[in-house]
Amino acid sequence: MLFFIAWRNVWRQRIRSLVIIMAMIVGVWGLTLAIGFINAFTDSYLDNIVKYELAHMQVHHPKFKDDFDLKYDLKEGDVQLDKIKQIEGVKGVTARSIVSAMISSSKTASGVKVIGIDRKEEPTVSNVEDLIIEGEYLDGKMRNPIILGEKLAEKLNVKIRSKLVLTFQNELGDITAAAFRVNGIYKAQSPKLNEGSVFVRARDIARSIGAENKVNEVAILLEPTANEDSVYKDVSNIYQQYLVEKWSDIAPEIEMLRSQSKISTTILVTIFMLALVFGIVNTMLMAVLERIRELGMLMAIGMNKIRVFSMILFETFYLGLISCPIGLFFGYLTLSYFSYNGFDLSSYAKGLEDIGYSTVVYPTLAFQQYAGLAAGIFITALLGAMYPAFKAIRLKPVEALNKI
Amino acid sequence: MAIIEVIDVKKVYNPDEIPVEALRGVNLQIEPGEFTAIVGPSGSGKSTLLNIIGGLDSPTRGKILIGGRDISEMKESQLIDFRLNNIGFVFQSYNLIPVLTAIENVAFIMELQNVSKKERNQRAMELLEEVGIAEQYNRRPSQLSGGQQQRVAVARALASRPKFILADEPTANLDSVSTSNLLDMMAEMNEKEKATFIFSTHDQRVIDKAKRIITLEDGIIVSDVVKSNLTHVSE
Ligand SMILES: Nc1ncnc2c1ncn2[C@@H]1O[C@H](COP(=O)(O)OP(=O)(O)O)[C@@H](O)[C@H]1O
Numbered sequence: 050m051l052f053f054i055a056w057r058n059v060w061r062q063r064i065r066s067l068v069i070i071m072a073m074i075v076g077v078w079g080l081t082l083a084i085g086f087i088n089a090f091t092d093s094y095l096d097n098i099v100k101y102e103l104a105h106m107q108v109h110h111p112k113f114k115d116d117f118d119l120k121y122d123l124k125e126g127d128v129q130l131d132k133i134k135q136i137e138g139v140k141g142v143t144a145r146s147i148v149s150a151m152i153s154s155s156k157t158a159s160g161v162k163v164i165g166i167d168r169k170e171e172p173t174v175s176n177v178e179d180l181i182i183e184g185e186y187l188d189g190k191m192r193n194p195i196i197l198g199e200k201l202a203e204k205l206n207v208k209i210r211s212k213l214v215l216t217f218q219n220e221l222g223d224i225t226a227a228a229f230r231v232n233g234i235y236k237a238q239s240p241k242l243n244e245g246s247v248f249v250r251a252r253d254i255a256r257s258i259g260a261e262n263k264v265n266e267v268a269i270l271l272e273p274t275a276n277e278d279s280v281y282k283d284v285s286n287i288y289q290q291y292l293v294e295k296w297s298d299i300a301p302e303i304e305m306l307r308s309q310s311k312i313s314t315t316i317l318v319t320i321f322m323l324a325l326v327f328g329i330v331n332t333m334l335m336a337v338l339e340r341i342r343e344l345g346m347l348m349a350i351g352m353n354k355i356r357v358f359s360m361i362l363f364e365t366f367y368l369g370l371i372s373c374p375i376g377l378f379f380g381y382l383t384l385s386y387f388s389y390n391g392f393d394l395s396s397y398a399k400g401l402e403d404i405g406y407s408t409v410v411y412p413t414l415a416f417q418q419y420a421g422l423a424a425g426i427f428i429t430a431l432l433g434a435m436y437p438a439f440k441a442i443r444l445k446p447v448e449a450l451n452k453i
Numbered sequence: 454m455a456i457i458e459v460i461d462v463k464k465v466y467n468p469d470e471i472p473v474e475a476l477r478g479v480n481l482q483i484e485p486g487e488f489t490a491i492v493g494p495s496g497s498g499k500s501t502l503l504n505i506i507g508g509l510d511s512p513t514r515g516k517i518l519i520g521g522r523d524i525s526e527m528k529e530s531q532l533i534d535f536r537l538n539n540i541g542f543v544f545q546s547y548n549l550i551p552v553l554t555a556i557e558n559v560a561f562i563m564e565l566q567n568v569s570k571k572e573r574n575q576r577a578m579e580l581l582e583e584v585g586i587a588e589q590y591n592r593r594p595s596q597l598s599g600g601q602q603q604r605v606a607v608a609r610a611l612a613s614r615p616k617f618i619l620a621d622e623p624t625a626n627l628d629s630v631s632t633s634n635l636l637d638m639m640a641e642m643n644e645k646e647k648a649t650f651i652f653s654t655h656d657q658r659v660i661d662k663a664k665r666i667i668t669l670e671d672g673i674i675v676s677d678v679v680k681s682n683l684t685h686v687s688e
C-alpha cells in the first residue's frame with residue numbers, strides 16, 4: 050500500500066507534480082539531444098579523418114615522421130599487401146609514395162605534401178574520390194594528372210586543366226621539376242587536406258624524379274566490426290622492422306577531441322543533474338512541509354521511520370519513472386530523425402567546415418548512454434529526495450500534529 | 454491488573470527558558486474496559502497527560518507502565534512499534550490519510566502490522582459497519598463529514614487491536630448531534646468490543662457519557678469519580 054499511497058500523493062498537487070515532471074522531460078530530452086550532437090560532431094570529425102586522411106592504420110619507416118622522403122621507404126619485398134589483405138577485419142590496404150614538394154602556379158607557390166597513390170588500390174582505403182566537386186579523380190588520358198583541394202586551388206588561382214609545376218628534391222639532393230595538370234578539385238573538411246596536400250599517381254612521381262617506384266606508406270582500412278587491437282598485432286608481426294601506428298596514435302588531435310567531447314558531456318550532465326537535485330529538493334520539501342501534520346499523525350499511530358522515509362523516496366521515484374522514459378523517448382525520436390536525415394548546420398555555422406567538421410551531422414546516442422542517463426537521473430533524484438525525507442522522519446509526532 | 458499505571462509523573466516544558474509545569478505529580482491507574490474522561494479547563498494538562506500515556510511525549514519525571522512495561526525507558530523507534538501494536542489514537546483532527554478511502558485508512562494500520570490482505574479488508578469492513586459508516590467505505594476523508602471522519606478514526610484505532618484507545622478532544626470540531634452520536638458509538642464499542650477508551654474533553658455532554666471522570670487542574674488530579682456507584686476513588 051506504501052507504493053499506492055506514494056503514487057496518490059504524487060497527484061495531490063497535480064500542477065506542482067506536472068511542472069517538475071515537464072521540467073524533467075524537457076531537461077532529459079534536451080540533454081539527450083545535446084549529448085547526441087556532441088557525439089555526432091566527434092564522430093563526424095573522426096570519421097573524416099579515417100575516411101580521407103589516415104585510414105585506421107599506417108606503416109612507415111621509423112624515420113619517416115621526421116622527413117617525408119622516399120629515402121625512408123618500405124623495401125619492395127616488405128610491402129606484402131597480399132598478406133595484409135588476408136588478415137581478418139582488414140577491408141582495404143594500399144601503398145603510397147609521399148614526398149614534400151613546392152607547388153607553383155603562374156600566380157604563386159606553396160609547400161605541399163604530395164601523396165602518390167596507386168590508382169587501383171587507393172579507393173579500397175580512402176574516399177577522397179567522393180569529395181571531388183569539379184573535374185574527376187586521377188583518371189583520364191591527361192599526362193601527370195593532379196587533384197587538389199578547393200582552398201589550395203583558390204590560393205594558386207587554378208582551374209581544371211590548369212598547369213602546375215611540382216618541384217621535388219630527388220634522392221641525390223638535386224632539384225627536379227615536373228608539370229602536372231589539374232584533373233580534379235575536391236572539397237575536404239580537413240584543412241590539412243584542403244590546403245596542404247595534393248594527390249597524384251605514384252608512378253608519375255617516380256617518373257618525374259627519374260627513379261623507380263618506391264613506397265613509404267602503407268595504409269590499412271578496417272571493417273567496422275574489426276577488432277583493432279588484434280589486427281594491429283597481426284600487422285605488427287608482418288612489419289617487424291617498421292613502425293605500425295593506429296590512427297588515434299598518429300593524430301594527436303584525436304585524443305584531444307575525444308577528451309574535449311567527454312568534458313563537454315560531463316559539464317552538460319553535471320549542470321542537468323544539479324538542476325535536477327534542486328528541482329527535486331524543492332518539490333519534495335514542499336510536499337513534506339505542507340503535510341507535516343499528516344506525517345506526525347502517521348508516526349503517532351505507528352508508521353515507522355523506514356516506511357515514512359521510503360514513502361517520500363517512492364514519490365520521488367515516481368516522478369522519475371514518469372518523466373525519464375518520456376524524456377528519453379522524445380530524445381530518441383528526435384535523434385532518430387536527425388540520425389536518419391542528418392542535421393544541416395551549414396546555415397548556422399559557416400566556420401565549422403574550415404576547422405574540419407562536417408556541416409551535416411548525424412547525432413546518435415549509444416544504448417549505454419541512454420541507460421547511463423536513466424540510471425543517473427534516478428540516482429540523482431533519489432539523492433535529492435534524501436534531504437526532504439530526513440526532514441520528514443525527524444519530525445516529532447506531537448509537535449507535528451500541533452503545527453498550525 | 455491495571456493496563457496503565459501513571460506513577461508520579463511530572464512534565465515541565467521549556468525547562469531552560471520559561472519553565473511551564475504542565476503536570477505536577479500525577480498518579481493514575483486505568484483498568485481494562487474503562488470508558489474514562491479526562492476533564493478540566495483549557496491548559497490544565499489533559500493533552501500533556503494523554504500524550505505521555507500514549508508514548509508521544511516523555512515525562513520529565515515519573516514512570517508510565519503499560520501492561521507492566523515502562524515506556525519512558527523506550528527509544529523512539531521502539532516506541533513507534535509499541536504504539537502501533539498497543540495503543541489506538543483518535544486525534545481532534547487530521548486523523549486520516551487524505552489519499553486513502555475510509556476502508557483503506559482502516560486497513561492501512563493493519564498493513565503496518567503485517568496482517569494479511571484478506572483479513573485486513575474483512576476486518577476493516579466489519580469495523581466500518583460497527584461504527585456505522587459502511588455505506589461510505591469507498592469515500593475519501595474530504596468526502597466525509599467531520600463526524601464520519603471521527604468514526605473512521607475510531608474504526609482505525611480499533612483495527613489494530615490495541616490495549617486501549619486514547620482520544621484527545623475527539624469531539625472538539627463536531628456539532629452537538631455528531632458529538633452525541635460519536636460518544637454513543639464509542640460507548641457501544643466499549644461494551645461490545647470490550648475496548649478501553651480514555652478521552653479528554655471539556656464538553657459537559659461528553660462528560661456525562663463517561664463511566665469514570667478524572668478532573669485535572671493545573672497539572673494535578675483534583676477528583677476521580679467512578680460513575681456507576683458514584684464513589685470517589687481518590688481525592
Ligand atoms: N509544547 C509546549 N511547550 C510549552 N508549553 C506547553 C506545550 N504544550 C503545552 N504547554 C503548556 O502546558 C500546559 C498544559 O497544556 P495542555 O496539556 O495542552 O492542556 P490542555 O490539553 O488541558 O488544554 C499549558 O499551560 C500549556 O500552555
Ligand SMILES: [Mg+2]
Pocket residue numbers: 499500501622
Ligand atoms: Mg488539549
